[in-house]
Amino acid sequence: MTVKPKELNEQGLIDLTGVKVYIAGPMTGLPMFNRPAFFAAEAYLQAQGAVVMNPAILPDGFSHDAYMRIAIPMMMECEAVAFLPGWQQSKGARQEFTRAHAFGLELLQLEVEEVLGELWVKRHLPLVV
Numbered sequence: 001m002t003v004k005p006k007e008l009n010e011q012g013l014i015d016l017t018g019v020k021v022y023i024a025g026p027m028t029g030l031p032m033f034n035r036p037a038f039f040a041a042e043a044y045l046q047a048q049g050a051v052v053m054n055p056a057i058l059p060d061g062f063s064h065d066a067y068m069r070i071a072i073p074m075m076m077e078c079e080a081v082a083f084l085p086g087w088q089q090s091k092g093a094r095q096e097f098t099r100a101h102a103f104g105l106e107l108l109q110l111e112v113e114e115v116l117g118e119l120w121v122k123r124h125l126p127l128v129v
Contacts, residue, residue: 013123014108017049021108022075024096025084027056028064036119037084041110044121045082053078068092072099080106083127101129 008014023041027033038056045052055071062070071092075081081100087093100107107127112119 013048014106014126015049016045016080016124019050019080019106020053020078021045021050021080021082022053022078022096022100023055023084024075024081024087024093024100026086026090026093028090028092033060034084037112040112040119041082041084041121044110045124048124050080064092068095071096075100075105076103078105080108082108082110082124084110085112 023038023045025034025037025041027035027038033056035056038054042052042054042056053074055067055074058067058070072095075096076099081096083093083097087097097107107129108124109127110124111122113122114120
C-alpha cells in the first residue's frame with residue numbers, strides 16, 4: 001500500500017507516519033562515508049513514524065556504479081526521499097534526485113546539526129525544486 005506524506009503534524013512538520021522514506025546524500029570521499037549522518041537521519045525519520053530505507057547499511061567494497069544499481073531500486077520502493085545536506089555536490093545523490101523527481105516522489109530536505117560531537121537531524125522540510 002502506498003502512503004503519501006500528509007500535510008502537517010502537531011509539530012508543524014510533514015506527517016511521515018507509515019511513509020516509506022529513502023535517505024539520499026553524499027558518501028564518497030567523506031569520513032566514514034558519511035554514515036553517522038545517514039544513521040542520524042534514519043533514527044530521526046523512524047521517530048517521525050517513517051519506514052526507512054538507508055543505503056548506508058550496504059557493505060564497503062563495491063564500485064560507485066554497483067552501489068547505484070542497488071540503491072536506485074531501494075529508493076523506487078519508497079514514497080519519499082529525504083536529502084542530507086551536501087547532496088547537491090554528490091554525483092549519486094544527484095542521480096537519485098533526478099529519478100525521484102521524475103517519478104513524482106515526495107522530496108524532503110533534512111536539517112542536520114552537530115551537538116556535543118554527534119550529528120542530529122533537527123527537522124525535515126519540503127525540498128523546493
